[in-house]
Amino acid sequence: MPSSDQKIPVVIRRFVECATTFFYVGYLPLAPGSMASAAGAGLAFLLKDQPFWYGIVFVVVTWIGFKASGIMEGFCRRKDPGCIVIDEVSGVMLAFMALPWRIDVFWATYFLFRAFDMFKIYPANRFEKIPGGTGIMMDDIMAGIYTNIVMQIAVRLAGIGG
Numbered sequence: 001m002p003s004s005d006q007k008i009p010v011v012i013r014r015f016v017e018c019a020t021t022f023f024y025v026g027y028l029p030l031a032p033g034s035m036a037s038a039a040g041a042g043l044a045f046l047l048k049d050q051p052f053w054y055g056i057v058f059v060v061v062t063w064i065g066f067k068a069s070g071i072m073e074g075f076c077r078r079k080d081p082g083c084i085v086i087d088e089v090s091g092v093m094l095a096f097m098a099l100p101w102r103i104d105v106f107w108a109t110y111f112l113f114r115a116f117d118m119f120k121i122y123p124a125n126r127f128e129k130i131p132g133g134t135g136i137m138m139d140d141i142m143a144g145i146y147t148n149i150v151m152q153i154a155v156r157l158a159g160i161g162g
Contacts, residue, residue, distance in 0.1 A: 013075065019064050019086060020072040026083035034114060036085030040092035041110055048101050058097070062090040062137065070132030080128070080136050087140035091117065094144030099151055100160055109151050116143035 008016075021027055025036045047054040065086040072084050095113040099105055120128060120139055124146075127138035 008071070016068045016071045017075070020068050020084045022085050022089050026085040032082060032085055033088050033117070036088040037092045037110065037114060037117070040089035041096060041106070043089065044093050044096040045101065045106075048096075051098075054093075054097070058090065058093045061086060061093065062141070065090050065137045066133045068133065069136040070134075073132065073136065079131075084136055087137045088117065090137060091140030091142075091144035094141060095147035095151070097144075097148055099148070100155060102160065105151065105155060105160065108154070109147060112150060113143055113147040116146045121146065 018024065022036050022039055025039055026032045028035050043057065044054070047057055069084050069086060073079060073081065076083065092110070092113050095109050096106075099109060116124070117140055120143075124139040124142035127142060128135050130138060
């Protein structure tokens with residue numbers, strides 16, 4: 001549980017914690033990043049037929065992630081604590097954006113995103129060194145961009161339509 005900061009009202013602290021842990025998924029004892037990626041993939045699936053709302057939810061999640069992750073980092077008193085998983089949700093939503101919804105595409109996208117997130121290929125490895133919410137969010141956004149580019153090419157080469 002993050003330590004409290006008396007300058008921030010309790011309701012704001014609770015919102016920040018709930019948002020950045022993506023409804024407390026970040027506190028799961030095993031693989032919270034993978035679980036949050038799965039939750040984000042589920043959210044993407046729920047919104048797959050509503051591109052307008054998909055975009056709105058992605059923008060809101062990402063904006064909250066940028067704003068709240070640095071605050072949560074301060075509550076936890078350490079850089080990029082593992083309980084912050086809103087970055088995985090944002091990144092995986094970006095990874096799935098505008099891809100056809102097929103089971104093979106789904107699993108390839110999910111595992112490719114997790115690999116890009118773990119291996120932090122340049123410039124993602126540089127972004128994570130930026131302090132605060134920007135550093136927390138940007139490496140996962142880059143993983144989402146890398147994944148989406150690779151998967152857009154793969155589905156076209158495979159002749160898979162939407």
